[in-house]
Amino acid sequence: MSSTTRRSRRRLAAALALVLGSVTLLVSSPQQSAQAAPAPPEQALAQWIDRDTVVWKGAEHRAAQLEFGAHGDRIRLTPGSLSPSERGAYPHLAGYPAFTVDPRDRHLAGTALRGKLLAAQRTADGRRTTTGVQIPGVLDDLYGSRAQQAALGPVFGRDGRPTLSLWAPTARTVALELDGRTVPMRRDDRSGVWRVQGQRDWTGKPYRYLVTVFAPTAGKTVTNKVTDPYSTALTADSARSLVTDLDDPRLAPDGWSRPAKPAAVPLSRARIQELQIRDFSVEDRTSRHPGQYLAFTDRRSDGMRHLRSLVRSGTSYVHLLPAFDFATAPERRADQARPGCDLASYAPDSDGQQDCVGKTAARDAYNWGYDPLHYTVPEGSYASDPDGTARTVEFRRMVQGLNSAGLRTVMDVVYNHTAASGQDSRSVLDRIVPGYYQRLLDDGTVATSTCCSGTAPEHTMMGKLVVDSVVTWAKEYKVDGFRFDLMGHHPKANILAVRKALDALTPQKDGVDGKKVILYGEGWNFGEAANDTRFVQATQRNMAGTGIATFNDRARDAVRGGGPFDADPRIQGFASGLSTDPNSSKENGTPAEQRARLLHYQDLLKVGLTGNLADYTFTDTTGHRVKGSQVDYNGAPAGYAAAPGDALAYADAHDNETLYDALAYKLPPHTGPADRARMQVLALATAALSQGPALSQAGSDLLRSKSLDRNSFDSGDWFNALHWNCADGNGFGRGLPPAADNKDKWPYARPLLADPALRPGCATIHGASAAYRDLLRIHATEPAFGLPTTARVQSALSFPLSGKDETPGVLTMRLGNLVVVLNATPDRQHQTVRDLAGERYALHPVQAHGADRTTATASYAPASGTFTVPARTVAVFRRG
The missing domain is CATH 2.60.40.1180 (Golgi alpha-mannosidase II)
Structure with a gap:
């Protein structure tokens, strides 16, 4: 997600404490499960942050209680205040009334949390007020330290017998559904983990959990049939988890135990190609496995030949868009809808293509995959058979195929949100421990600033899930790097915990050198977590000096010009003609304004070329000596990196228009194909020749177009597929892009798409790619592009x-x-x-x-x- 679209428990507690006076928490007892529950309260303004403290936004600072059970059981609350440690843990709650749990009632917490729970208070004027209660904090306090040490999901003993474990501390009962029967599970009251040990013949069998739990969104106790959030394998369309041991030799391709990986390239020198698995091969007529993991084993395909040419020039990593199990693509080919039109018959500026593609978009095989369902199982729609463990084997073969081409593999991971929450059928985590894994706002609603149901990695067990999942991908699938979607919605501590866990992996013990696994992510600062409101975020500024890189949007905007949501997409930048080759858009300003903005963009690019260093000193275009941090970027410091490697340079990625499409809008219409290609290469050079890591979208060197589609996540193969054979064009002129995110730009898009001069020929495409590869080769062979410190950059650059x-x-x-x-x-x-x-x-x-x-x-x-x-x-x- 882009920075324009797409913080700790400590603040939450502090704020609630100031609001609460005396409060009572209400909880329904386990014995109440069969009774019809009343409608849920509209809000959950109270937050039980630990076993001693409740914070209640809007309450009076007078006696209150927590109410639970069929017989009016209660936990007494007296007016209190947040301790310094609680204020530190919940800074966003510091302004709300706080209440102290009566010591005589603290033993009731475990019972209270396993049913309906309300906070109640009699106000000074005699009114009785109630509200729902948020419980993540107290769950962490009661169970977190022990649960964090638990091995969850299917774990196999030396005797081949599996133990299945699920963390569900608020559940009344948990059972296993397997072989058409229900197998009871036993609860560990210290950790809230339910376990059952199976027999050897359970291996390979499908299972679900039957979780009986109070669901606030339903207002009653429900029994959810739900898959395992720690699944290691799945049946088709994620209907069941499979009892699967990832160490089973039958799941290991030939040579898997002795991986022939290319030498690790440090993040600071990494040159990365970002691509989507289906895009890579679905229209490659030379691939034997179009749209599948196994396409990366087709050594003679056009796509693999091109990747190898990039490797020879210095590309070191392939970054795969989400390849974990996601919610939106039917996994069986027979269920995947296809457009029922002759898309090639429409005019290049027609609205017919997008209309036809749109009719099947919800049921086709295409989606970027930013809607996680199971975080640690490969997506089934990319496998030859989604039903079973073929996806495990074929993902591993994909990694081997990339390794044999000279590439290490990065996974795009999306732990910041889930596909759904509450009782939705696509909700896994929230149907097991309702109200825990999702980040809740002060009124109890789920945060959606990430586009979807946000998660709360600041909570112990969501943070554990992130770490455990990443370690599994690194250890069991030999993934070499991870790109965190919307990383700024994670606590910095969570991402550093990932780093620490990876660093502990060794070739002798784990078959992987975890210290060589690279990490980077989107450090955008927005939403309910912005400005460290809830916790210290993993944002651009905060991650500086950690060795974990963040995307550098400063240089990106300077080279392209404008932003992805400009009403007029023709606003120009350094590589799109601002001032020096102006177009007709009035939004660019007067000639004097254009010149001034261009020179400022050049200062942003200078900072970017240093690796976006905060302390690098240079003379800016006004003649003043400044540091990178003193150059303005929309009111924020341009330079934020402590060392080369803290910022990742790029001119385009899957978000927003491709670079070619952005230049199509911004360069004057009379600009010929050869000059457009030259500007493309120049724009790519601002990232390719920078200090620190750089990323480019697959196909950008081939002038890749998505026919001006700004947000092609659900636009199907027609708009997204890569075209390795230049005879198929570069994707430009495949029709007006889908209306939802592009219709306001159609008046600008139509004449461009209809112009045959904007569809480059083979000579232009090949020339641009060769010129870009020359730049990569220069970067790879010149040590000066890999300076390790700010001091070295200052002296050499x-x-x-x-x-x-x-x-x-x-x-x-x-x-x-x-x-x-x-x-x-x-x-x-x-x-x-x-x-x-x-x-x-x-x-x-x-x-x-x-x-x-x-x-x-x-x-x-x-x-x-x-x-x-x-x-x-x-x-x-x-x-x-």
């Missing part, structure tokens, strides 16, 4: 022509024995660095002998120290 007289649209960077000139203007430019007069520089051999003969004309005049670079070109010169 400079912008010698930065200042009041800087050329708009041109960046000149000196890096050790290299000089890099990015000329985004439509004219040949001369950049004179007088301090280098007399030095011997020449165009880097990779470019001098490379595919782009225009770049090969770049030259250097030693007498004056002048570098001459063709229009719309990035040129790298080397001293020697």
Whole structure:
């Protein structure tokens, strides 16, 4: 998710404490399960944050109680206050009344939590008020420390007998449904974990849990038939969990125990290709397994050939969009709907394609997968057979296929929300421990700032699930890295716990060197957790210095221009013609305004090229000496990294328009295909030649288009598929993109899609890809692009022509024995660095002998120290 779309228990407790006076908590007893429950309260304004304390927003600071059970049982509450540790744990609750649980009633907590629970108070004017009670804090206090140590899900002993364990502390009963029978499970009262030990012949059998629990969203006690959140395998469409041992030799492809992985590349030097599994091969006629995990084992396919060409140039990782079990794609091919139209017959600017695709979108095989169902099982729609363990074996074979091509594998993981919550059939966690795993707002409703039902990794057992899941993927599937979706909605402590758990994995003990697993994520700061309201977040600023990278949106916006939600998509940036090749949009401002904004963008890009370092000092375009942190980015510091590797550079990703499509909107309409391709390469260069890690969307080097679709998560193969064969085009002109996220841009899109000049031919596509690969090769072979510290960057990297007289649209960077000139203007430019007069520089051999003969004309005049670079070109010169 983008930064524009898409914090600790401590604050929650503190705030509630100030609001509560004397309160009573009401709980229904286990014996009440058969009785009809009254309608649930509209809100849950009270929060039981630990065994001693309740906070109640809106209560009077006078006696109250918690009420539960069929016979009016109660827990007495007296006016109190939050302790310093409680205020630290729940900072967002510091302004609410707090209440202390009467010591005589504390032994009732375990019983009270296993049924309907209300907080009640008689106000000063005699009115009786009640509200529901949020219970995650007290559950953590009572059970968290022991439950955190439990091995959950199916665990096999040396004798081959499985033990199945489920954390369900508020459940009245839990049983196992297996073999058409119900098997009781036993509760450990210290941890809230229910267990049953099975027989060896349970292996491979489907199962569900029968959880009898009070569900606040239903207002009654229910018995939920639910799959295992710690599932290791599933039947088709996630209907049942399977009793599966991931260490079973039958699930190991040949050579799995002795992985032939390419050498690990440190995150600070990683060059990453982001791709979606189905996109990769579904329209590749040379693939034997279109749309499947096994497509990555098709060594002779066009897609795999292209990946290997990127590897030879310096690409080191493939980042896979979500490949865990998600909710939206039917997994059996027979159930997957297909558009019933001849999509190729429509005009390139027609609304017919999107209309036809839209009719089957909810039932087709396509979705990005940001709607998690089971976090630690591979998605079944990518397997040859979704029913059983084929998905396990084939995911492993996919990893082997990528490894054999020279690539390590990154998984996009989405622990910040679930596909659904409450009693929805797609809700797993919330039907087992209602109100615990989801993040609740102060009124008890589920937070949805992430787009969906938000989770609460700040709670002990949700945090444990994140750590356990990541470790399973690293250990059992040999995944080499993880990209956290909306990482800013996680506590920093949770992500650091992931890092610590991975670091403990060793080749001798686990078959994996966990210290070499890379981590990065979206450190956006928004929503109910923003500004560390609930906890210290895993945001851009807070993750600096941890070795865990965050996406750098500063340079991204500067190179592209504008933002993904601009009413007018033509707003320009450094690589899209701002000031130097203006289009007709009035939103770009006057010529003077354009020039000023372009120069500021150049300062943002300079900071980005350093690795987005906060303390890097340089002369900005106003002539002042500034630090990266003093450059403004929409009111925030541009530079936030403590070292190269803290910020991940990119010019495009799956979110928002592809780079080609953004440039289609922003470059003047008369710009020809060759010049569009040159600007694409130049834009990619701002990330590829930066310090620290960089990512590009798969196909961007091939000028990939999604026909101007801004948000193609459910737009089907027609708009999303990668086209490795240039004869199939680049995806541009496949019709107006789906209306939901694009209709406001259709007036701008129609004339562009109808223009045949915007559909590049093979020579243009091949030329752009070759030029980009040359840049990757330069990065891979020049040590100066991998400086380890801010001090080293400060001493080796400079912008010698930065200042009041800087050329708009041109960046000149000196890096050790290299000089890099990015000329985004439509004219040949001369950049004179007088301090280098007399030095011997020449165009880097990779470019001098490379595919782009225009770049090969770049030259250097030693007498004056002048570098001459063709229009719309990035040129790298080397001293020697």
